[in-house]
Amino acid sequence: MSRHTAGPGLANLEVLDATLRDLARSDPAIRVLTADSRVSGRLGPFAREFPDRVVELGIAEQNLVGVAAGLASCGMKPFVVSPACFLTARALEQIKVDVGYSGNAVRLVGISAGISYGALGASHHSIADFAALRAIPGIPVVAPADNCEAEAAIRLAAATDGPLYVRLGKRALACVHESGPVAIERATRLRTGDDIGIIATGETVGIALGAATALALGGVETTVVSMPMVRPLDTATLFDVARRVRGLVVTEEHSVHGGLGEACAAVLMTEGIPVRFRALGIPDEPIVNGPQLDVLAHYGIGTDQLAALARGLLDRNPPRSSVL
Amino acid sequence: MTTGDGVRADVGLAVRAAEYRLDVLDLIRSAGGGHTAGSLSFVDILTVLYERVLRISPETLRHPERDRYVQSKGHAVEALYVVLAGAGLLDRALLDTYLRFGTKLVGHATSSVPGIEQSTGALGHGLSIGVGMAIAGRQNGFRYRVFVLLGDGELAEGSVWEAAMSAAHHGLGNLVAIVDRNRQQIAGPTAEIMNSEPLAEKFAAFGWTVHEIDGHDLVQIERTLSSAPAVPGRPTVVLADTVKGSGISFMEHDIRWHHRVPDDEEYAIARRDVENRVAELRSRA
Numbered sequence: 001m002s003r004h005t006a007g008p009g010l011a012n013l014e015v016l017d018a019t020l021r022d023l024a025r026s027d028p029a030i031r032v033l034t035a036d037s038r039v040s041g042r043l044g045p046f047a048r049e050f051p052d053r054v055v056e057l058g059i060a061e062q063n064l065v066g067v068a069a070g071l072a073s074c075g076m077k078p079f080v081v082s083p084a085c086f087l088t089a090r091a092l093e094q095i096k097v098d099v100g101y102s103g104n105a106v107r108l109v110g111i112s113a114g115i116s117y118g119a120l121g122a123s124h125h126s127i128a129d130f131a132a133l134r135a136i137p138g139i140p141v142v143a144p145a146d147n148c149e150a151e152a153a154i155r156l157a158a159a160t161d162g163p164l165y166v167r168l169g170k171r172a173l174a175c176v177h178e179s180g181p182v183a184i185e186r187a188t189r190l191r192t193g194d195d196i197g198i199i200a201t202g203e204t205v206g207i208a209l210g211a212a213t214a215l216a217l218g219g220v221e222t223t224v225v226s227m228p229m230v231r232p233l234d235t236a237t238l239f240d241v242a243r244r245v246r247g248l249v250v251t252e253e254h255s256v257h258g259g260l261g262e263a264c265a266a267v268l269m270t271e272g273i274p275v276r277f278r279a280l281g282i283p284d285e286p287i288v289n290g291p292q293l294d295v296l297a298h299y300g301i302g303t304d305q306l307a308a309l310a311r312g313l314l315d316r317n318p319p320r321s322s323v324l
Numbered sequence: 325m326t327t328g329d330g331v332r333a334d335v336g337l338a339v340r341a342a343e344y345r346l347d348v349l350d351l352i353r354s355a356g357g358g359h360t361a362g363s364l365s366f367v368d369i370l371t372v373l374y375e376r377v378l379r380i381s382p383e384t385l386r387h388p389e390r391d392r393y394v395q396s397k398g399h400a401v402e403a404l405y406v407v408l409a410g411a412g413l414l415d416r417a418l419l420d421t422y423l424r425f426g427t428k429l430v431g432h433a434t435s436s437v438p439g440i441e442q443s444t445g446a447l448g449h450g451l452s453i454g455v456g457m458a459i460a461g462r463q464n465g466f467r468y469r470v471f472v473l474l475g476d477g478e479l480a481e482g483s484v485w486e487a488a489m490s491a492a493h494h495g496l497g498n499l500v501a502i503v504d505r506n507r508q509q510i511a512g513p514t515a516e517i518m519n520s521e522p523l524a525e526k527f528a529a530f531g532w533t534v535h536e537i538d539g540h541d542l543v544q545i546e547r548t549l550s551s552a553p554a555v556p557g558r559p560t561v562v563l564a565d566t567v568k569g570s571g572i573s574f575m576e577h578d579i580r581w582h583h584r585v586p587d588d589e590e591y592a593i594a595r596r597d598v599e600n601r602v603a604e605l606r607s608r609a
Contacts, residue, residue, distance in 0.1 A: 055459060058493075063452045063486035070456020073442065074464070075388065078456075093446050094483075097599060102435050102443040 037186030084110025131258025185220035193221025247313030396450020448481025477509030492531030539564030
């Protein structure tokens with residue numbers, strides 16, 4: 001049951017420790033594997049309560065994932081916690097072979113994901129992780145929008161007898177859900193309106209809600225969907241929203257290549273649903289540096305920018321997207 | 325002959341190890357492809373492992389306390405298929421499907437085959453998986469051992485050394501790495517492509533107990549693997565000196581046989597080599 005309430009909350013990665021401690025009290029198979037990441041993962045309380053259940057592997061992400069695969073093959077439930085940028089790129093072959101191909105139930109938790117690290121630069125951004133992991137058979141991809149979804153995602157990972165990737169950011173987030181518990185495997189309509197649909201995932205959901213508020217002031221009614229499961233897609237909700245609205249925006253803290261936007265576009269075209277559509281992510285160019293929200297706004301993922309894009313979609317001749 | 329530790333030369337074992345070489349060639353010829361010489365270099369090690377060392381049987385393939393064998397050099401899978409079939413752990417009929425469309429028996433080790441623990445083939449992965457299995461064994465209070473076979477060319481992968489460091493750091497006395505040190509890789513001698521020596525000193529410096537053996541001496545292999553780990557709380561590495569293409573006269577030390585498939589004439593020579601070896605073994609007995 002969710003303990004999270006409305007108002008300013010924690011960073012999603014801060015939900016990890018308490019949730020894992022709660023799970024570990026009743027599940028002796030839970031293990032936490034770190035690559036010198038117990039501090040950045042705020043896992044101190046877990047390590048103090050369950051010192052024998054933390055496996056430290058040092059700064060060696062390939063070994064980290066391989067060891068987790070070995071543990072999983074012996075019935076353990078390993079949660080691998082490491083910055084998303086390193087975990088999903090440095091160890092991608094281990095994820096492909098030792099986790100996906102071998103079918104080992106490794107729970108991959110990418111922390112400080114997307115452009116959480118902001119001005120630290122592109123080495124520390126993970127904006128290709130959806131693309132990389134979506135293309136590996138058998139690994140669901142979850143990007144929680146708030147603390148409720150983060151807790152639900154971690155509980156889903158523990159309950160799933162298979163691998164899963166959870167992507168957690170480090171910015172304190174307000175709750176987007178009015179009350180828990182959250183059905184994390186489905187998309188959730190956070191507000192409804194028939195003019196515009198905004199489908200968002202992860203930390204862009206709060207921005208989408210802000211844009212919807214701004215649009216409402218101008219009389220534009222917006223459906224906002226939180227879609228934490230980047231894979232598999234909740235196509236039923238996607239299709240239903242796409243059929244109701246006059247313009248649809250899909251936004252994510254990820255490259256425009258291979259993320260939620262492209263995934264939605266592909267299934268909408270296959271289904272033959274005609275809707276004015278924009279995929280809004282990080283464009284294919286060297287990324288600007290700065291604080292996370294400033295970088296996102298620079299690329300149009302900000303309350304005002306997103307509202308303007310949506311209004312443009314409702315025009316008779318909407319402007320062509322600059323990114324797709 | 326029986327030695328003090330109960331390990332004795334066994335003609336039957338040696339004959340089977342010799343004949344597995346022909347089974348490997350049969351398999352590779354049946355599909356027109358495979359890793360020929362690299363399978364022959366460690367078939368003796370594999371024979372001893374499955375017949376004398378590993379605590380595993382057809383009834384205990386999924387038992388949580390079974391010994392584990394992870395073949396990190398997943399490409400030399402033909403030897404594994406043949407020895408698994410010989411040990412009754414793999415349905416021999418499956419061998420006819422090797423490399424065919426839709427087969428389970430692909431050209432690298434895959435865990436969808438009963439008896440094969442983990443999918444490998446991308447080099448440098450197996451030792452990490454073995455570390456995880458060894459940690460799990462210790463934490464579960466199980467006494468199983470984990471054996472990981474690596475190629476010496478594979479040791480150029482940095483992830484091997486990440487795993488080696490972590491195995492010593494975690495004091496994994498239940499982990500045994502075996503290096504099939506045939507000193508050859510696909511493009512030439514390992515010393516020329518990327519020299520990994522001195523391996524004994526490197527593993528010792530990483531905190532491992534090191535054994536160096538003749539990887540074709542069945543008694544030495546059994547004695548070393550059966551007694552591992554020699555030092556509790558320390559992982560063991562067995563550097564097994566082997567010959568790529570071992571047992572087939574014209575393949576030994578010839579780098580071209582990494583991938584080549586013997587034609588009828590070559591196969592006839594190979595068959596004669598094996599038959600001569602078997603006759604020699606039997607005459608000695």
